[in-house]
Amino acid sequence: MLTLQNVRRTFDSQPVLRGVDLSIARGQIACLLGPSGCGKTTLLRIIAGLEGADSGDVLLDGDSVMRVPVHARDFGLMFQDFALFPHLNVADNVAFGLRMHGLPRAQQAARLHEVLALVGLSDFEARDVSSLSGGERQRVALARSLAPNPRLLMLDEPLGSLDAALRERLVVELRAIIKHVGLTALYVTHDQREAFAIADVIAVMNAGRIEQVASAEDLYRRPATTFVARFLGLRNIFPVIGWRDGAAITSAGVFPAPQETQALLLHPDDLRLTAPETPGALPATIVERVFLGDSYRCLALHNEALLMFKLPAHSAPPAVGAAVALLPTRIVPLAS
Amino acid sequence: MPFYRLLWLLPLAFLAVFFLYPLLTILDVSLRQDGVWQLQGFAALFTQPHFRETLWFTLWQAALSTFLTLLLALPGAYLFARYDFPGKRLLAALAVLPFVLPTVVTAVAFLSLLSVLNNALMSLLGLSQPPLRLEGTLALILLVHVFYNYAVALRIIGGFWANQNARLEEAARVLGCRGWRLWWEIRLPLLRPALWAAALLIFVFTFTSFGVVLILGGRYSTLEVEIYRQAVVFFDLPVAAALALVQIAVMLALMLIYTRLQRRMALDMQSVRSVARRPAHARQWLLVGGNIALMTALLFAPLLALLLRAFTVGGEGFTLYYFLTLGENLRRSPLFVPPAVAIGNSLFFAIITTLLALLLGTLTAYLLASKASRLLRWLDPLFMLPLATSAVTLGFGFIVALDEPPLNLRTSIALIPLAHTLVALPFVVRSVLPALRALPPSLPEAAQVLGAPPFRVWRLIELPLISRALLVGATFAFTVSMGEFGAALLITRPEMPTIPVVIFRLLGQPGTANYGQALALSVLLMLVCAVSFILIERLRDAGTGAF
Incomplete structure (x- = not known):
């Protein structure tokens, strides 16, 4: 119209x-x-x-x-x-x-x-x-x-x-x-x-x-883009720093992605705690834990990368310094 | 209560003795002759058609002047609010210059313009008689009134317009409004408070027009001129007093309405970013250009003509003769003093006025800025009263009130500085008060806590912070005193006249010598005012202080 x-x-x-x-x-x-x-x-x-x-x-x-x-x-x-x-x-x-x-x-x-x-x-x-x-x-x-x-x-x-x-x-x-x-x-x-x-x-x-x-x-x-993700307040955005066999290299790891991808979003809503032996799990250390009322917001360090994820308020969250494994279930490729 | 608070009594006492007491004496003179109550003065006003006509003329010429000024200034205000063009700031500043010019200078400037135009037309068209015979006509009075008040309208309306929410007009356009309907339904109604405020102020100024009408008016006379004639020429004090009372009543009513309107305007004002843009099309450039041309012709042509005439009068090319002979009494009349003496007098009076007005004005501003008592709120309008009282009325009040013990100042040289201080006081208060109100109370408090006693707090903290405002107030006071005409004409001592009074006397005498000296003095006075004016404009931050 x-x-x-x-x-x-x-x-x-x-x-x-x-x-x-x-x-x-x-x-x-x-x-x-x-x-x-x-x-x-x-x-x-x-x-x-x-x-x-x-x-x-x-x-x-x-x-x-x-x-x-x-x-x-x-x-x-x-x-x-x-x-x-x-x-x-x-x-x-x-x-x-x-x-x-x-x-x-x-x-x-x-x-x-x-x-x-x-x-x-x-x-x-x-x-x-x-x-x-x-x-x-x-x-x-x-x-x-x-x-x-x-x-x-x-x-x-x-x-x-x-x-x-x-x-x-x-x-x-x-x-x-x-x-x-x-x-x-x-x-x-x-x-x-x-x-x-x-x-x-x-x-x-x-x-x-x-x-x-x-x-x-x-x-x-x-x-679709880094800007949109940032503007919506999403964290866990990692710029692509190189390519290996069609997979994008980021500080958070290497993930398959389409060719024009500039950065990857490891969507915070789809980052779950998992068992360490799970395929694709990222080993990390909890560095910050904040109680928000309806949830916990946790920051975990994986290699050089800080990953943010949330846990329900009624769960028993890992303590700061604890070693955990995180599984990204939705990785969004971002153009520009 | 610390002793320095007693200083507050000073301005109150000053107003009581030199303002309220003369005013009450006028009332007394109008109602009582030789200790007997009678209404002779007022009776004359109603029985003699001459006074009725004067009052009627005063009213309608003021209304007509106001209307014409608004009509001419409205396009200018629109362009200043909506368009940016090269030289806009300069033009806006210069447009205010006429407002600070003494009436005598303006009158002389318009006489100069007329003779320059007549000379040009005569040589151009081969005429033997000057084609423009405007002296003593209503047209000339109206023209000068427009000249004077154009800037008032431009500032009030243009300023209001520029600060107005531009979205209102856009909203109307989106809803289908355009062309003349936009003017009629949105622009003018929204402008109403500013239009009324400007109209009222201009009406006040033109209602009390004195010098312009006295010098250029011929057979016309306003109330103000009539008060002067009755008091000085015919010496009919009861009638003059009755006229003065009518004048005061009208002025008071108008000033009350004005302060109300100002408050409403402040409420309506919303601070929004400027929407002024460069003219885009040829048509808009034409509008802007045409208006600048009109402004230049109206506002600057008389002043340029004055300069031109002052250096060429006598018809023998460029001459400094009348400037160089200002120290001589060309008329050799014992009644006259050399014009240079008047310059000395005026400077002397202006300096005393400045000091006095600064002292009293600052004290008054402190009094009004303090939140000490509820009584003060009632006092605020009291200090604006002198603004509503015309200079001639003030002078007349001095004549009737201060001529007998305990206060016999009839022949004192103090009369003129006292009268000028009254006229200048509101300007000083209006300049200093906003600066004082803007002063954060925490600053002097911090100084006190750090151990500074009251006077040092004032000298080291407050004084530096309000010094600019004080300087503006001082410049105002100085300029007002240099150019003031109405009061001076009534109370000046014959052998100690001020510049405007001497110009008036010279104009009343025949001969090129007198006219040349009048022009030369006018040019000097114009320069003084122009310099003061530039100083004020430079010192005054945008938005602080107002007339």
Whole structure:
């Protein structure tokens, strides 16, 4: 439905987007996930028409929208700070887009009630936006961008300014509302948990490029690049330092891997304690053990390599200094 | 309570004696003649159409000046908030220069501009009569008012605009808003507090316009000019006092609204990164270029014309004659003093004013910055009152209040520094107070714990940290005193006039000699103000201190 083709943008001779390709299917919630400064907000603004691209194209249902001005694109955009108009009350904020589209008054009122009910703010019509709490502002902003029934809803870190507890609750609610309306949405965030909670498909961005597009599960289980793995907080990444008989040499050992592999991820979730004689087991010494409440996080030294793994809280964990054997059951090859 | 806290009483006593007492005396004079209560003065205001007309003119010329200034400054404010272009900072700084120029200098500058333009047009078109006859017209008054207040509008509106959340406008555009609707529905409504604040301030300034109207206004006269005429020319003190009271009432009301608005603006301000960009298309460059041209023509042409005229007046090419003869009394009139003497007088008064205002202003700032008592919150507006009282009213108050024992200062040379200190005090307080409030209390506390007694704490820790603000305040006080006209005209002793008073006298006399000397003095005064102004701009960190 939305297709980006080789979108490039440079600010002050600093490349911000270095050729972005992406497709989003109708009804899908896609997420742009990446650290700040990776270009995700710029990409969103280009799609919205608030910025221009140096080259590349943005297609909606096969037609380029690059020449369509912002106000005529019929997109919805929710800003990080919500950008509620301070001189208008809740109802006037939400109805603003309806008015701009020249909807008859009666229909405006009907749609206003409908959207406010959808976000749970039915009694808030006459309220001043400055009197609202953070969560209420977020709902007003959502209602405002939903009201004109946009062809595409974009959300730029819409929960970024709220506290963590509220964020966790609202993200689930947000997904429910978007799915209920059946919109195609593009959600920008730097928060992995938010992305996992809301998105059908996640595009991880780094330094102006998309590194991987996948579902949350695939992303976590099979990250494609070192950056994606690191960004998701995964440890046990070992660069390939040489090849022997088609197997990659790393400080953690030699493992079979495809040819372009730059590094290997010994996935921490799939690193188990095992008997020393098990084939493929890595002998190691426990160097650190931290109780996290729901689990133990252990660090073990194997040759030069530090391996991280977790043990359930109710298990009897090996003591620091104990000799153990670890079996990696999922080794993920990482490109670049 | 340590003895040094008693120092706080000093500014309070000063205000009581030299501000509140004269004001109360004005009230007394307006209501009582020869010990008998009567409303003669006020009756005159309502019965004589002349006063009604004056009040009406004062109101509508101020409203019209305000409207025109906003109208002309709005595009400028927009461009300054939205675009980056070469020389932007310099232009923004220079645009404020007119604001610190004394009214007499400005009046002379516009007279110079008129004669330069007329000369050029006459020789160009072969006319025998000057085509632009603007002297004494409303158009000229309005033009000068715009000249003066353009920077006020530019700073308040432009600053507010630049700090405004750019996402609001983008949100509106994404929702389908564009063109004039964007202006009407988003930009202007969001700007409303800044527009009102600027309008109010400009209205206050133009409502109390004195020098401009007195020198350029011809038959027009504002309340301020009328107070001066009634007090000095006709010596009708009850009427002058009644007029002054009307003026004070209006000013007080406006200042109250203004402080409220300022508080609202502070609430609305969100600090966001600048969204100013370089103009991208030819059309945007044209907009920016056109506006710079307009600003230059409006703001700098009069000043350049003043310089040009001062060195070429008399029609014999470049001459320094009027600068070199400033030490001579070209009129040989016993009533007049050589202009150079006025320079000495003004410097003398300005130095005393600076010292006095700095002392009292710093004490006041300390008083207001301390959280000692709830009484203080009530005092804050009291110290801003002199700002709401026009200079002519202050001068008039001095005349009626300080002319008999116990305080007979009628012929004292102290009158002018005292009046100027009152005018300069709010500027010093406004400069020093933010610096004091920004001073972390832990610093003097640390010094105390390390064993420094109170005065050494102040000298070694606080003084160095607020020295920049003090210097800004001092420069303000000095500049205000050098250029102040309204009060000086009323209370100056004939043989000891200040520069603005002498310029005014010279302008009132016929002949090239007088005019040339007026120009020369104006140029000198303009340079003093320009130098002070550059000093202030350099010393003042962005964001600290405000008018």
